[in-house]
Amino acid sequence: xxxxxxxxxxxxxxxxxxxxxxxxxxxxxxxxxxxxxxxxxxxxxxxxxxxxxxxxxxxxxxxxxxxxxxxxxxxxxxxxxxxxxxxxxxxxxxxxxxxxxxxxxxxxxxxxxxxxxxxxxxxxxxxxxxxxxxxxxxxxxxxxxxxxxxxxxxxxxxxxxxxxxxxxxxxxxxxxxxxxxxxxxxxxxxxxxxxxxxxxxxxxxxxxxxxxxxxxxxxxxxxxxxxxxxxxxxxxxxxxxxxxxxxxxxxxxxxxxxxxxxxxxxxxxxxxxxxxxxxxxxxxxxxxxxxxxxxxxxxxxxxxxxxxxxxxxxxxxxxxxxxxxxxxxxxxxx
Numbered sequence: 001x002x003x004x005x006x007x008x009x010x011x012x013x014x015x016x017x018x019x020x021x022x023x024x025x026x027x028x029x030x031x032x033x034x035x036x037x038x039x040x041x042x043x044x045x046x047x048x049x050x051x052x053x054x055x056x057x058x059x060x061x062x063x064x065x066x067x068x069x070x071x072x073x074x075x076x077x078x079x080x081x082x083x084x085x086x087x088x089x090x091x092x093x094x095x096x097x098x099x100x101x102x103x104x105x106x107x108x109x110x111x112x113x114x115x116x117x118x119x120x121x122x123x124x125x126x127x128x129x130x131x132x133x134x135x136x137x138x139x140x141x142x143x144x145x146x147x148x149x150x151x152x153x154x155x156x157x158x159x160x161x162x163x164x165x166x167x168x169x170x171x172x173x174x175x176x177x178x179x180x181x182x183x184x185x186x187x188x189x190x191x192x193x194x195x196x197x198x199x200x201x202x203x204x205x206x207x208x209x210x211x212x213x214x215x216x217x218x219x220x221x222x223x224x225x226x227x228x229x230x231x232x233x234x235x236x237x238x239x240x241x242x243x244x245x246x247x248x249x250x251x252x253x254x255x256x257x258x259x260x261x262x263x264x265x266x267x268x269x270x271x272x273x274x275x276x277x278x279x280x281x282x283x284x285x286x287x288x289x290x291x292x293x294x295x296x297x298x299x300x301x302x303x304x305x306x307x308x309x310x311x312x313x314x315x316x317x318x319x320x321x322x323x324x325x326x327x328x329x330x331x332x333x334x
Contacts, residue, residue, distance in 0.1 A: 040103040042192035050201040069117030089152040096150040101192035108188035115181040122168040129168035135160025176227035203258040208295030212240035215302040218275040
């Protein structure tokens with residue numbers, strides 16, 4: 001009987017000893033710690049190049065306190081997922097464009113810059129409307145103005161209208177073709193490294209237009225490009241007026257509107273508002289094709305008898321690139 005108890009005690013001891021060895025992890029897969037290890041983090045500088053000719057380095061180095069506004073949207077993905085929102089930011093000081101990126105992910109950067117945006121874009125306090133509005137959901141629902149904080153905000157919210165051309169200007173008016181110089185660019189597939197930097201190639205997404213009045217004897221000409229603010233020529237504008245106009249980018253297809261051959265056809269109307277108060281339509285919805293990064297000069301001829309004007313095209317050296325010189329002949333019955 002004693003031998004039986006001894007055998008039983010010996011078996012129990014062997015079982016306990018084996019269990020202790022198993023709990024030490026020897027010969028089995030180690031269990032994870034209570035807190036999962038954080039992925040490695042990299043601090044990366046963001047810069048821009050391309051048609052922003054005065055900016056060629058990465059990262060950017062431009063004077064602090066610029067009136068230009070930069071909006072940047074960042075997406076991340078793994079080898080098995082699609083890009084999802086990671087961070088966004090609105091800047092006027094490009095020296096602050098540094099972002100924390102995590103190892104194991106690829107990143108996509110979408111950026112736009114509006115020249116003198118702080119003066120041109122509607123704002124409430126220090127927060128700016130489209131194209132910098134923040135969408136609170138991937139479906140583009142509720143949105144708020146983006147605060148100018150010169151830092152990245154890590155969020156699933158997005159600068160949801162960053163690849164649209166429209167803009168809210170003074171008093172909250174919205175124009176599909178705002179009078180603004182704007183740049184846009186994307187880069188994707190970026191893998192962060194130690195002391196790394198990423199450069200976004202930026203291209204103009206606008207065109208130049210110059211209106212010249214030939215034969216304007218009194219009053220002023222009101223020039224209305226569809227979905228753009230009214231432009232005005234007076235008798236004192238002997239050399240005409242010149243504006244930069246942003247494309248609508250109707251299909252908001254990302255890099256589509258940065259193509260070298262990108263253009264949009266926009267109807268143009270001209271009305272003569274005479275000094276005596278008479279309103280005389282000169283040109284009505286004349287389709288004119290405007291090309292990206294090209295200055296087009298339009299001469300409006302005001303004659304003695306009213307006839308819808310013809311159009312003549314000649315090549316001309318513009319401040320941006322070679323563009324067309326278009327003559328619109330309008331005449332007026334006395």
